[in-house]
Amino acid sequence: MAGAGAGASLPLLEALGRLWQVQAQLGSGASASVFRVRCCGDPRAPPGAVKEFAPPARPTPAPDLYGFGKERAALEQLRGHRNIVTLYGVFTNHFSANGPSLCLLLELLDVSVSELLLYSSHQGCSMWMIQHCARDVLEALSFLHHKSYVHADLKPRNVLWSAEEECFKLIDFGLSFKEGNQDVKYIQTDGYRAPEAELQNCLAQAGLQSETECTSAVDLWSLGIVLLEMFSGMKLKHTVQSQEWKANSSAIIDHIFASEGVVNSAIPAYHLRDLIKSMLHGEPAKRTTAAKALCSPFFSIPFDILEDIREECQKYGPVVSMLVPKENPGKGQVFVEYANADDCKAAQKLLTGRRFDGKFVVATFYPLSAYKRGYLYQTLL
Template sequence: MAQGGPAATVEAGAKPVLFEIFGEIWKVQARLGQGVSASVYQVNSGRASTAAVKEFQPESRGGDYGFHKERSVLEDIQGHKNIVTLYGVFTHHSCVGMSTRCLLLELLDVSVSELLLRAGASLCDRPQQGHSLWLVQHCARDVLEALAFLHREGYVHADLKPRNVLWSADDQCFKLIDFGLSFKEGNQDVKYIQTDGYRAPEAELQNSLAQAGMELEGHCTAAVDLWSLGIILLEMYSGTKLKEIMRSHKWEDNSAAVIDQIFGSNNEAHPAIPVSHLRDLIKSMLSKNPEQRCTAAKALLSPFFSIPFAPHIEELVLLPSPVLRLLNLIQDSHLHNEDEYEDILEDMKEECQKYGSVVSLLIPKENPGKGQVFVEYSSSSDAKEAQKLLTGRTFDGRFVVATFYPLRAYQRGYLYQTLQ
């Protein structure tokens, strides 16, 4: 473990401004989150390297235990593409003599919680509620891949919720974070697991008994993670938080009927067959009996994952990628004049290279994608900078609309002709 040297802090208990990590000074750029026992910061080393630091508070309840717990779990499960990468651990010594234990982690992007908030904010802008089937499918597959791996290794995440599922712009997938409540199945060492609103019935019972000083025979299993994911997917599809619905008598009496009602009220927005596949998949995750709940491995075999979908334009704005898609730039007449077309290609490449290293640039002459400009950058950070600076600019009197575009779709030549 690397020992951090003296580093400046604002004041005791305040947000640190610097961390010394592995002999190098990293500057704190922003606080990303704060909990009872730890805070998470975005840090930069000054060499265009960014990461996240999770700093555990020594005086807080369970702070030191939480550090050792999360460190041991993360070190044991490293290497899966849908689980956050742990770069290292270190001790931070502040200038006021306090020492805190820290994890240096991969920096990720937008969380599913933020995506749900954006979906709710945009309901008035379009008749369709919730997120596209493309995003629901993408998130479901990525999280199930992570859970299948985690469960094969004998671990239960035990705190799956929208805030703990984050998008990776570099790897173009969703990843799980926060393993502070995780445990080896059969060796549960925490009494209170999962977050209200995403807590499985058996975990609810166990938590209630523990609060009353009683102990339930047996422990929660990996099935609690499938329950949480089922709720997350239902919220993504409906665009509605389900916490109050789950407290209702209707849910208690017949949750399957409530799920049918949610899907029935939103069935005009999607084709019927894939919607029925998604509904059945979610129902299989939300069986009240944990023994009847589907496993992550079995859920991945659902026919829902065999159908291709297109994303909403809002989702392409929110999910960073190394590829940008520029709209409202090219007139049809420019595409059919070879000299003008070549000039436009050169001009666009020259302009886009101002913001980062351009790997490729494509302007299709025919549909799908006719007249749209696709720019692949060497990194997602370059693309994010370009998207920020290009959006709203005018070229030849036209306002530029810049969204991200899925890297794999671009590389395969799959250009969405229309977006739902």
């Protein structure tokens, strides 16, 4: 990249035996910048992303970088999982203005969860999106934790959507480490930092050694905060750093879900609430694992179907909540709560005899008190 350094405008670069056109800068940080690139001379080749690490301030015999080395090692060992960004290769940019810079050539992904939160205009993301993100990130965490890796910097900016594969992927492994071999003291980002990591960071800043090392449980804490922000549509940095949160985080989570009850499906939201609470336990040993979290009943709810049904049912009046029970899925049971009895009667009359997804619809009434208390599995027909 002749005449260009990290963070500058980069016209061309040579990597892996090909010439790449730099199209735009996607982001920059203290140690690296990321650029969108496209292979020259091959319009069929998919675009990529180059992460260029800033050259060291002082000349060194081997221009290796701490963050670069950690991220490269992690991505090479975790290569192949669909929910982890793909590393295509590594190369050195010898034409950087400040000296040789090390680069990672990565797959190009799309919008981040951070951007999705901005687009939601403080209304929160759809339950389908939250479920999809939670499952994909948990799949990634389950895989890397099985490999003894800890991501250590999970946050909305580091979870990106892949339009090509229709899934979310984890990026940025610059702070990752292997359990039992942690050689970095300052981990995670403010607002997504687990209590044990907060303590470790404070001790490190004071020059003291922590008696216990952080484990994969710190990633579950971060994901719990991310999902809570996706549900509420609010940044929760100041909330999770407050004394009220430290005194009774469970009550604050309950309040967030209670305030959103009209917008999101009641009982499915409770499953999400319980999943998030299991990730945000103050004691790391009592926090759920990624593998256990994937067994949550929250993931048995077909939100894609729910959205289609909601669209149809809303033709007859405002829908307060909906639920597809996970038991007896072959019956095709769907519970729909309307805002008032008249709308419910109209829907019952007009939906009966219709076809949905190739099946005849038979609608009947169900006691609201039983629905609210979760008694959903009595015979309907």
